Amino acid sequence: MLIKGLCFKLDDVLSSGNRLQAGLYHEVARKLSGRPGAPAGKAMLLHLLEYQEEGLQPEAWSLLFHDLPQLGRAIRYADLLQLVKKTLPIGTTFQAIPELLAALGKNNVRTAVMAGPKCREQSNKVVALHLDCLFDAVLYTEFFTRSATGALAGAFADLRQRWKDLLPKEIAYIADDPRVDFPAARRAGFHTVRLRLHRTPHEYDEPRVPEEKPDLEFTSVHGLVAAICRHFAIDPGRVLPGEWDYYLKPRPWRSLGWK
Numbered sequence: 001m002l003i004k005g006l007c008f009k010l011d012d013v014l015s016s017g018n019r020l021q022a023g024l025y026h027e028v029a030r031k032l033s034g035r036p037g038a039p040a041g042k043a044m045l046l047h048l049l050e051y052q053e054e055g056l057q058p059e060a061w062s063l064l065f066h067d068l069p070q071l072g073r074a075i076r077y078a079d080l081l082q083l084v085k086k087t088l089p090i091g092t093t094f095q096a097i098p099e100l101l102a103a104l105g106k107n108n109v110r111t112a113v114m115a116g117p118k119c120r121e122q123s124n125k126v127v128a129l130h131l132d133c134l135f136d137a138v139l140y141t142e143f144f145t146r147s148a149t150g151a152l153a154g155a156f157a158d159l160r161q162r163w164k165d166l167l168p169k170e171i172a173y174i175a176d177d178p179r180v181d182f183p184a185a186r187r188a189g190f191h192t193v194r195l196r197l198h199r200t201p202h203e204y205d206e207p208r209v210p211e212e213k214p215d216l217e218f219t220s221v222h223g224l225v226a227a228i229c230r231h232f233a234i235d236p237g238r239v240l241p242g243e244w245d246y247y248l249k250p251r252p253w254r255s256l257g258w259k
Contacts, residue, residue, distance in 0.1 A: 003191065003231060005110040005166050007139070007159060009175035010125060012200040014113065015093045020125055021052060023090030025060075028083060038074035085120045088128040094221045099239040100228060101134045107232050110166070112137040112159055114152070114175070119143050137162055152184035160188065174224070177202045178212040186211050193217070195224055 011017040025048040033041030047067060051060040061084060065077050075083070104111055113131050116122040118140035125131075132138055139159055141151035160168065168189025175181035175194065182192045194214035196203060207213040218224040229236045 003109075003170060003172045005112070005163055005171040006104065006228070007112040007114055007171060007173045007190070008135075009114045009173075009177075009181065010116055010122070010129075010131070012176050012197060012202070013174055013195050014097055014131070015091055015125070015129055017200070018052065020089045020091040020128070021057060022049060023128075024084070024087060025049060025052070026090055027087050031083060031087065032071070032074065032080075035074040037070060039068050039070050044068065044071070085124075088124050091125070091128055093129055093131075093134075096221065096225045096239050098134060100225050100234075103234045103238050104228075104232065105136075107234065109232055110137075110163060111135045112139055112162075114139050114141075114155060114173075117141055117143040117151075148180045149184045152180060153187055156184060156188035156190070172215075176200060178205055178207045178214065182207075182214055183211045191215050193224070195219075195221070197221070 008014050011020075025045055029041045029045040029048065032038050032044060038044075044064060047064055048060050051057060051063055056063060061080060062077070065071055065080065071080075101111055111134075113126070113135045115126050115131070115138055122140065126138055137159065139155045141148075141155045145151040156173075159171070160166075163171065169191065171189075172191040172193055173181065173185040173188075175185070175192070176196060178194065182194070185192045192214040194217040196217060196219050198219075216227070218227065225239060226236060228234070229239060
């Protein structure tokens with residue numbers, strides 16, 4: 001069956017979640033350092049990056065406020081959180097993604113991005129990466145939900161309404177979390193593709209039941225892009241000239257026609 005629509009997950013499939021967070025730290029530290037009485041921007045940035053390295057990202061802003069008391073002279077904690085929400089991160093998509101999307105558009109392949117929960121943080125990523133210009137559709141899940149898989153299923157139902165003329169089996173979902181992403185995609189009738197990148201939150205997550213196992217799996221962006229190029233008869237040189245021969249070796253994705 002020919003795939004006619006591709007839906008990409010945003011975090012750690014289109015762009016590095018850690019790098020986007022580091023890009024947010026850079027921007028916020030820069031803005032704070034310009035306030036009277038604030039600590040040096042470099043000191044704040046190093047603290048934030050250290051928290052991230054230690055896996056303390058959810059508490060990073062409160063820890064920063066606690067560890068650098070002089071920050072309280074420059075901004076109130078509540079205002080700091082508002083500043084964070086309003087700040088766009090510095091970031092880029094993975095190499096070859098914009099070029100791939102442009103080539104897919106010329107081949108009349110529909111594309112969508114699953115941006116995650118509907119919140120300011122995720123919408124800021126969409127704006128910073130210009131995803132609304134790159135994709136035909138930007139999808140969000142409900143922010144307040146008991147089941148992440150259920151919220152994702154609701155977003156997939158929205159996508160099927162947008163792409164009414166496509167059969168579910170003509171759509172592939174490219175994501176990284178086997179326990180949330182693939183059960184919802186399978187229930188929607190989509191094909192499933194996993195991008196398992198090194199040093200990402202779901203790198204070591206293994207499928208526990210058959211519905212969590214993807215149809216295809218790739219361990220590099222280059223491998224994924226090369227397979228997509230092959231499937232849609234796109235010359236890889238149009239996407240990213242050079243160093244492509246290595247990535248165009250045969251792979252076992254014939255069941256989807258990704259030869």
